[in-house]
Every structure is written in structure tokens, then in C-alpha cells.
Amino acid sequence: MPAPADFLKFVDGNEEAFIQRLASAVEIPSISGDPVHREDVFRMASFLESQLQAYGVETKSVPLGSHELDGQKLQLPPAILGRIGNDKSKKTVLIYGHFDVQPAELSDGWTHPPFKLTRDESTGRLYGRGSSDDKGPILGWVNVLQAHHDLKIPLPVNLRFCFEGMEESGSEGLDEFILAEVKKGKDGWFDGVDCVCISDNYWLNTRTPCLTYGLRGLTYFKITVSGPGKDLHSGVFGRMVYEPMTDLIALMSKLVDSSGKILIPGVDEMVQEASEEERQIYEKLDYSIKDVEESAGGSIALSDDKATVLMGRMRSPSLSLHGIEGAFYGARQDRDPREGLREVQHPNVNPLVISYIESEFKKLGSKSKLVIEDLHGGKPWVEDYDHWSYAAAWRATEEIYKQTPDLTREGGSIPVTLTFAEALGVNVLLLPMGRGDDGAHSTNEKLDKSNYIEGTKLLGTYLYEVAEGTKGQ
């Protein structure tokens, strides 16, 4: 069933207050990857918890232990759990989101201060780090709660919340917590959950809402090549010694070619070629080469064929070289590059990668030393979209946006998705709020005001559509 008209009206009438809510959240620079900002992640957790409490949600702040970051021992930010409704005749929906953000500095090229929500009245864009990833969406849920609280309308489903503060840094501590809760059975926080809804990705383009049923995994490697005991002057040592930089560049050049083809034997082959039928799915998506070029800011698509480009993102493994640490004048001690491999369906790609790099390094015949580290990663995930939760989201999208949603798979990873799917044994839906050009993790991240407001309506409406059938239907 559609959401009550009062709810939709409330959302439109409280636009300014909702934007102010997002502005308050963006002002807290909750960067999980920077020890300097760890306290801000805790502040952001408290902010979110108090918002939930204000609208009648029972909350719990769960410590997740400590970890080491940049040589410092730090407390992990807590998971913020929430519970509202316990009606056995209603379905129970678990909502996940994260309140940490990527780093951002004005000097990276931001047009506005990244931690001050800045409105562009002419375009309706709300600029700020975290506006789209993922503060906008989690506050969309808070907006839904406020509407029901203030209007004194009961929620159509029971809700459980699980918000974390380490998503941008490998979700440390969360998997263990979820698994431990599930082990508790009836006493666990997630007992009775019928489906999971995550709003932490984006439309494929800037026009068409989508439902997302697959994510690539990620494995992240760090390769260090070392040799001399200190920086060396190329005038004094050039062509006398093995230079780690030369070896490292040689290794990195053997991983992927300019066209995106992965050169590690067996990796591309792990994914079956698409059948003509599967290709049709990609042909039908509302997407064009112009879309990718607009969002990338350059005419740099790997192909002129839309389906090929979309399959590159959604179903093929990809390998990106993320840089080399340090800039210097000689043959420096350590080279510290990072390489990220996005993969589909084969979580055991890592040994293949490591043994390939080792064997290529041996071929160089260098006296440098090689260390390969397997850093944080995320598992790939594909969901069954022939499920009542997807059907509910489909109807809700048609009601709010008057458009048929695209059904997409995504290139990025949200590590917890598969954990929920496996540990809870329920369907997981990705229901994005933002657009394809929002620029998550990039400079000038934004959320369109219309996506924030209509998105809030969408999230609320989704709950009513989920409730349409009685429990178990």
C-alpha cells in the first residue's frame, strides 16, 4: 500500500528542517581513516543516537574494541543500534548505514569547505563530504521516523537499525559483532529480522532511480620494494645499483593494461562471458556513454558500446593502480604502492595475485626485496531480486518517482552486505538515494535536494509497501 498522504505532506513541509539536520551532520568531520578525527566519529555516533532517541527509538551504543591505525592504538567507533516496534503481526526490517566519511580537504580542489553543507540555489545541490555517502541516506531514515513520531502515525513495520562508523575503513569489528549477535539466537539484536535494506549507493545515471542487487568485492594489496638503506642520489648511484622504483614500476606494469584487461592469468577468466540474454539486461539500462563521460569529467570511456562499458563496471573484475607513496630525488628506501582489485564471485583470487607478483618479481632478477601485503577487502555479493522486498521497493519507486527503476549491479563494495545476507539468511536490498554524479569519495561530493526529499519519501513508502502483505507473505 502507498504511504499515507499526511506522511508525504509532512516531508514536503519540513524540507528546511531536514536540510538543517543534514547540515549539522556534515559539520562533524567523522573521517574514520584519520586518527586525528577519531573523536569526531564518536561525536557523530552520539549525534545520530540522540536523533533516534528523540523519535522514540530504543538505542544501544556497542563498543567494538580497539585497533591500530598509523601506529596508534585507538578505540573503534561504536555501532549504534536501534529498535522500534515489536508487533508480531508486522514484518521487521533491518536498516543499515554508516556515519563515517572519506577524508576531504579544501586544497584537494573543493569549491566549498567540505565540512559545511553548501546550497547551490540554482541547481538545488547540497555540497559537502558525506552529503550523499552516507549521511543523507541515514538521515532520510531519521526524517521518516520524525514524520511518524510528530504525526503520531504508527510505523507500518517493526524497525531495527545498525549504523556503523568504520565503513570507509574496512568495517573493522562489525562482522564479528553481527556474527556474535546472531549466535545469541532469540536474545540477539537481529532476531526476527525479515529483510535488510541498505541505502548506501547511487543511481546509475542522473535520471532514473534504481534497485541494486549485486556488488563487486574488493581486495586491496600493498606492494613494498626496498633495497638501499637510505635515499640515494641518482648522480652517484644511477646504474650502479638495483633501484626499487624501477622494479616496482615494472611489477605494476604487469598487472593491468590500458584497456582495463587484467594481466594476471586466470583472474579475468574467473567470470564467465555474458550470454546474449544477459547482455540484453545491460542494453536496456537507462545509460549512455555520455553519462559515464559526464560523471568522469572527460571523454575517456573504454568503449563506445554501452553494454560493454556497463558490464566492465557491474560484472567484470577491474584492477586499479592507486599510486606510489612518496616523491623524492633518488632511489629511495621504500616504495609503497597500492593496488585495488575489484572482483566478482571469486573471493579466493588473492593467492593467485600474490603468487603471480612473486613470480614476476623473480623474473626481474633484482636484488631488491619484495613484500606484498593483503589489506582490507570486501566480499562480492549478488542477491535474488525476485523477492517481495525488491517488489516493494519497485512499487515505492513507481509511486514516488513515476518511473520504472533500473535493476543494477554496482562496481563498489559495501563489506557488510554479504555478512548480513549470510548470517541472517534473509534478503538484502540496496535502495539508493543519490545520483550517479554525486561524487562519493571525490571532491565536491553533493546530494541533490530533490533526491534527499523524494528519497525520504521513497524510504518511508518502501516500508508501507513491505507491509502490504501480512507477515510471511
Add this chain to the structure above:
Amino acid sequence: MPAPADFLKFVDGNEEAFIQRLASAVEIPSISGDPVHREDVFRMASFLESQLQAYGVETKSVPLGSHELDGQKLQLPPAILGRIGNDKSKKTVLIYGHFDVQPAELSDGWTHPPFKLTRDESTGRLYGRGSSDDKGPILGWVNVLQAHHDLKIPLPVNLRFCFEGMEESGSEGLDEFILAEVKKGKDGWFDGVDCVCISDNYWLNTRTPCLTYGLRGLTYFKITVSGPGKDLHSGVFGRMVYEPMTDLIALMSKLVDSSGKILIPGVDEMVQEASEEERQIYEKLDYSIKDVEESAGGSIALSDDKATVLMGRMRSPSLSLHGIEGAFYGARQDRDPREGLREVQHPNVNPLVISYIESEFKKLGSKSKLVIEDLHGGKPWVEDYDHWSYAAAWRATEEIYKQTPDLTREGGSIPVTLTFAEALGVNVLLLPMGRGDDGAHSTNEKLDKSNYIEGTKLLGTYLYEVAEGTKGQ
């Protein structure tokens, strides 16, 4: 003729004062490559000028104009000129040195603060940025001046000084100044100069003094590959677009291999293979594979054959990859690597390098954009060591060190060397003060106290040996 005993005694007796002089100079962080420290380079120029004046040298501070650095317009540090003696019956020696230094920060791995001269009493080492490159040597000349001034002994030759403050940053402005002075003929500052002596390099090892008669040139390129308009998330764009980082790594991997061989066709071939006779010169030098490994801090020599390794440094071209600017998470806008090519005798290698990189880039078939910049460089230089100035330095070395000097060529570049040789048409001698493990441009740069003190004696004695013949001999 040997130097007077009084001079040698004065140097030994003033060891502490001389070290204090070096300490005062090291305390001025005269980093020419950093706009923040430009004022310190000017301070260092004044310090040096006042020292010269104190010992009777007529000086002149010559403005060299302005330039742009990191987007700022800056005044270039002045050249400090000096003149003492005008006796037509004496030879006239021109001394060159530089008072600017490389950057240094404690966090780079220095054991002591880099801009405080720190004595290790047990080893006799004097640690500090510029101690060996090139403040120690230029103050060695000041020590010689002080000795003659305080002892009231006339100098055996006429001296001219030319000290600059931009050597570590491409000697900007200096060539033009020298050429303009030479054009003035009789009125030019360098009129009447019979030979040039430069103390700005190092012994080949830690045991044997040397005279240096050749330097490799340097050409320095910056390659920028760009594509997208902003940082891109590898999860969203991986395998959809051409990634500049992939293209850049591919290009860099095609320049040099792990064994040091230059892959740009024609570059290695520009230098003739060594005859068996020339090979013998390298075999005879007091050098071992252990020396290179000790100074590099690792067992990383390219060969077990001493002559091969030495020829790699002294007569072969070498190509070092100096890094990639930036560390990041996505396919970033610009990649900004630097590549330095040390070459011998073929200053016209640049067009070859540029057209090779361009053609390799075309082969990639990428839609990224390539820009190659040819940054500062230095010309290669080889001198005739069968000259009275080298003979004088040879005798002076035997008198002070009781050792026969090595005759070496060097891997590094001192751009002004060739300018002096060509513009003045006189012999240029490189007479180093420091040892092969001093670590110029590296962390923990040092000068051994004995090199500073005996080196001061060597420079003074060299002047007496030059004076041995009457002018014109």
C-alpha cells in the same frame, strides 16, 4: 712548492674555530628549492659575503633577476663574487662553490636535527645538511683566506670567487651572468683567470683522495597523464574508463629495466663501448663492490664486476624513475612522475626521449592526455687532466694525504662546470673535500672532521703548487 709550515700549523691550531664557522653556516637552512626558505638563501649569501670581506676580499653581490617557483614569483639569490690579489706575475685561480642546500627534515629519517651541526666525537663526523655539499668546501676556502690574513702571509696566487645560491635548483640565472661577464672582455669579472677549481664532489670511496675530470650530464623530464576531471572512485569507474595511472605506469615501465639498461632505442648506443685499455683505468681505481654496498646501505650492486659497476656510474648513461606525485584512492586527475636521465657526451638526447615516449603512448591506444616537460638539466663535461692545474692538485694531495689520488669521472652533474670551461676557455679541476659516504642529498649528510681540516690544508697547498711555475708555464 709546498705550503709554508706556518699555514699548516695555523689550520691545525684553529680547528675549533673552523668547525664553529661550519656550524654557523649549517644553521641557515638555505634550501633553494623551497619558496619558504628563499630568505634563508639570501641570509646565507650575506653570511658568506661578510666572511670574505673580513679577510680582505673585495666582494660584489650580483642580483640574478627573478623566477617563478611553485606559482610564486621570487627574487633569485645573488651570486657572491670575490676578488683578492692583482699581481700580474701571479696566476689567477677562479674558485666556484654554492651556498644553497637540498631540503632536509628530521622526519625523513635524520638521526640529528639536519640544520644543527652535530659532532660525533667517536667517529669524528660532523652531521648536518650542507656539511659536505657544499658549505664545508666553500668554508674551506674561507679558512685558507683567514690563515693568510691572520698570519699576514701573501697569497701565492690571485683569487677570484664565484659562489651561487641556486646550484641545487638548476643554477638559474648563473650561465647568463657568466656569459655576459665574459663578453665584457677586459672589464669582466673573470678576465685574466688562468684556471678554475671547484670543490663540490666526493672521493670515490672513504680512503683515497681523488681528482675528478668528468661529469655526466642530466636531463630531467616530467610526464603528466590526465583524463578524468576529478578523482574517481575505482568501485564506480574501474573498468569503465581509461585510467591515467595505468597508462603512466605502462609508459614508465618502458624506459629502463631492472638491470639499469635504458630501453629508449639509441640512448645506450650514444656511448661507445669501453676499450680494454679504458677498462683498465677503472680496474685500477681504489674501489670495491663492498664500497658501493656500504655507501648504498644494501647488497644491491648491479654486478659483481668492479669495472662494470664503476663504468655504470662514470661513463654510461643512467635513467632513474624518481616517483609519482600524489597518493589517492581513485583514478586521479593528474599523474606527475619525474624521470631523470644521466647522460654522457650527447646533450641532444632529449628529442629522442620525447619522441619515444610519445610513440609508446600512442601504442597504448588510451584516451588519456599526455604532456612531457623537459625540466632543468646540466651538460656533460670531460676535462684534459694532463694540465698543470691537475698536476698541482696531484702534488698537493700527495703532500697532505701521503697518497696518490684516484683520477675519476663522476655520475652527478654540476651544471656550471661546462659553462666555465667553454666560456672562459681554461682548464677546470674538480678537487673534492668529502668522502664517498658523505650522503649529499640524503639523510644524515656528514663531513668527516679530518676531511674538513686536511681538506682546508689541501686547498691552500693546491694554490702554492699552482704558483710553483711562473705565470704561463
